[in-house]
Amino acid sequence: MIGVRGLSVTFQSKGREVRAVEDVSLSVAKGESFGLVGESGSGKSTILRAICGLAPVTAGEIEIGGAPVPTPRGKGFAERVQMVFQDPYASLHPRHTIDRTLSEPLAIHAVGDTDQRVMQALADVGLPTSFRFRYPHQLSGGQRQRVAIARALMLQPQVLLLDEPTSALDASVQAETLNLLSRLRDERGLTFLMVSHDLAVIDHMCDRVLVMQHGRAVEEMSRADLAAARMKTDYARSLFEASADRMLG
Amino acid sequence: MGGAVMAGVMAWLREQNPTSRAQARAGQWFLGWLRLKRNPLAMVGLAIIVVLLVVAAFAPQLAPHDPIAQNLRERLLPPLTDGHLLGTDDFGRDILTRILYGARITLYIVALVTVTAPVVGLMIGTVAGYFGGWVDEVLMRTTDIFLAFPRLILALALVAVLGPGIENAVLAIALTAWPPYARVARAETLTVRNSDYIAAVRLQGAGAARIIWGHVVPMCLPSVIIRVTLDMAGVILTAAGLGFLGLGAQPPLSEWGLMISAGRKYLFEQWWVATMPGLAIFIVALGFNLLGDGLRDVLDPRSAGK
Numbered sequence: 001m002i003g004v005r006g007l008s009v010t011f012q013s014k015g016r017e018v019r020a021v022e023d024v025s026l027s028v029a030k031g032e033s034f035g036l037v038g039e040s041g042s043g044k045s046t047i048l049r050a051i052c053g054l055a056p057v058t059a060g061e062i063e064i065g066g067a068p069v070p071t072p073r074g075k076g077f078a079e080r081v082q083m084v085f086q087d088p089y090a091s092l093h094p095r096h097t098i099d100r101t102l103s104e105p106l107a108i109h110a111v112g113d114t115d116q117r118v119m120q121a122l123a124d125v126g127l128p129t130s131f132r133f134r135y136p137h138q139l140s141g142g143q144r145q146r147v148a149i150a151r152a153l154m155l156q157p158q159v160l161l162l163d164e165p166t167s168a169l170d171a172s173v174q175a176e177t178l179n180l181l182s183r184l185r186d187e188r189g190l191t192f193l194m195v196s197h198d199l200a201v202i203d204h205m206c207d208r209v210l211v212m213q214h215g216r217a218v219e220e221m222s223r224a225d226l227a228a229a230r231m232k233t234d235y236a237r238s239l240f241e242a243s244a245d246r247m248l249g
Numbered sequence: 250m251g252g253a254v255m256a257g258v259m260a261w262l263r264e265q266n267p268t269s270r271a272q273a274r275a276g277q278w279f280l281g282w283l284r285l286k287r288n289p290l291a292m293v294g295l296a297i298i299v300v301l302l303v304v305a306a307f308a309p310q311l312a313p314h315d316p317i318a319q320n321l322r323e324r325l326l327p328p329l330t331d332g333h334l335l336g337t338d339d340f341g342r343d344i345l346t347r348i349l350y351g352a353r354i355t356l357y358i359v360a361l362v363t364v365t366a367p368v369v370g371l372m373i374g375t376v377a378g379y380f381g382g383w384v385d386e387v388l389m390r391t392t393d394i395f396l397a398f399p400r401l402i403l404a405l406a407l408v409a410v411l412g413p414g415i416e417n418a419v420l421a422i423a424l425t426a427w428p429p430y431a432r433v434a435r436a437e438t439l440t441v442r443n444s445d446y447i448a449a450v451r452l453q454g455a456g457a458a459r460i461i462w463g464h465v466v467p468m469c470l471p472s473v474i475i476r477v478t479l480d481m482a483g484v485i486l487t488a489a490g491l492g493f494l495g496l497g498a499q500p501p502l503s504e505w506g507l508m509i510s511a512g513r514k515y516l517f518e519q520w521w522v523a524t525m526p527g528l529a530i531f532i533v534a535l536g537f538n539l540l541g542d543g544l545r546d547v548l549d550p551r552s553a554g555k
Contacts, residue, residue, distance in 0.1 A: 104450060
């Protein structure tokens with residue numbers, strides 16, 4: 001479903017070149033959940049942004065559903081791939097009601113039946129429909145992230161890119177949000193590409209994981225490898241040890 | 250009965266779970282109003298502007314005399330003379346009447362400038378900020394050129410070319426007033442254009458026009474509105490200045506700047522002729538400034554939503 005080959009992303013900043021991602025390849029099958037893990041600045045979020053066209057691709061190829069993605073990404077891409085951002089406090093427009101936020105993608109793609117679809121989307125992510133005309137500042141962090149997930153699903157994409165969807169939430173809300181995502185994936189046959197710095201979250205959600213460091217791929221593991229702590233590299237092992245206590249629980 | 254209706258309206262406005270966009274928006278306006286109400290100076294400013302609106306609307310009913318009819322036997326009567334509360338001018342016209350009618354012209358100028366300069370500035374600023382690169386360079390250097398001219402001088406030059414009159418004065422003021430709005434709008438746009446919610450809507454396939462109009466402009470609007478109310482005093486003064494120089498409203502219209510200009514000759518012996526319209530300008534300019542300061546507290550994006 002998702003194919004990335006030899007992806008490099010280089011940012012130009014005041015004449016200096018910052019290599020955020022170097023020569024990373026990965027492929028995700030339809031219906032699979034693939035994790036990207038690594039510390040801050042390891043380039044994992046940049047891969048998601050490059051897929052969406054929000055970061056410049058300097059080398060390499062990106063394919064969705066077997067066909068290379070167009071630049072600019074365009075409406076066809078939007079109908080297949082959507083993204084959930086890390087910080088639900090920054091990803092919802094502060095002056096738009098939930099209704100406006102959810103109906104905007106429908107308006108862009110000239111999809112009718114707005115009322116019914118917005119109500120259904122709220123119900124799907126477990127929010128009461130009475131929240132429809134609230135503003136984001138009237139919601140909690142977990143509720144906002146549910147709205148962001150609902151927005152990403154409005155166009156019924158096949159692929160969801162998740163950029164640390166729970167790292168800004170407290171532990172109990174994290175679990176709820178992850179369960180919601182798992183449920184939606186099973187119901188709709190979604191393909192997930194998920195970024196996290198937390199192996200426990202990845203272990204809960206993903207079938208395979210790619211460990212990244214300094215913009216390079218370090219090691220790819222299956223969930224079984226992860227559960228049995230079969231790491232080949234020291235870096236992956238140290239990441240594992242940092243979150244092992246929560247994974248076993 | 251009336252109390253019950255009022256309570257119903259209040260409950261509707263305070264509803265935590267509005268049932269329509271209109272109710273949600275009205276509720277936000279109501280919260281803003283409550284915040285504005287806590288600021289006594291802003292309320293004073295608002296009261297002044299409401300009075301200006303009422304006076305402009307009902308000038309013919311409120312005014313004791315005709316603003317244009319001359320009566321040379323009653324010329325230059327001092328204030329508090331019977332029938333002429335604020336005295337008369339050099340043609341024997343009642344100054345109070347002329348100030349009341351002048352409110353219409355002032356409001357007309359303010360309204361025309363408000364619907365032109367900030368709109369132009371907002372468009373140029375958001376487009377420049379959103380696209381960046383050479384678009385930004387071209388638009389902002391143009392803005393810089395306009396900013397580099399002294400405002401009154403540029404307005405003077407325009408009026409000199411186009412001919413004196415209120416409409417041309419407004420055009421001149423609007424053409425010289427937009428650059429600061431463009432600057433403000435661009436600065437706001439730069440802070441929001443890389444935010445996640447803009448990225449999200451871009452990812453949904455939205456075009457630049459939709460993003461700028463529907464998502465960037467609402468974030469710039471508060472700063473621009475604040476700026477507009479604070480600039481209104483300056484606009485009134487510029488209009489009065491053009492009137493004073495004989496390039497704005499033309500006699501016998503009772504524009505305040507023009508009235509001051511006419512009273513200049515008698516400034517030492519008949520001080521009220523120039524002072525009364527001057528006081529009117531002072532009070533209205535103060536009103537806009539006080540309201541602008543109050544709005545800043547209510548509308549500032551950094552304080553909203555907390």
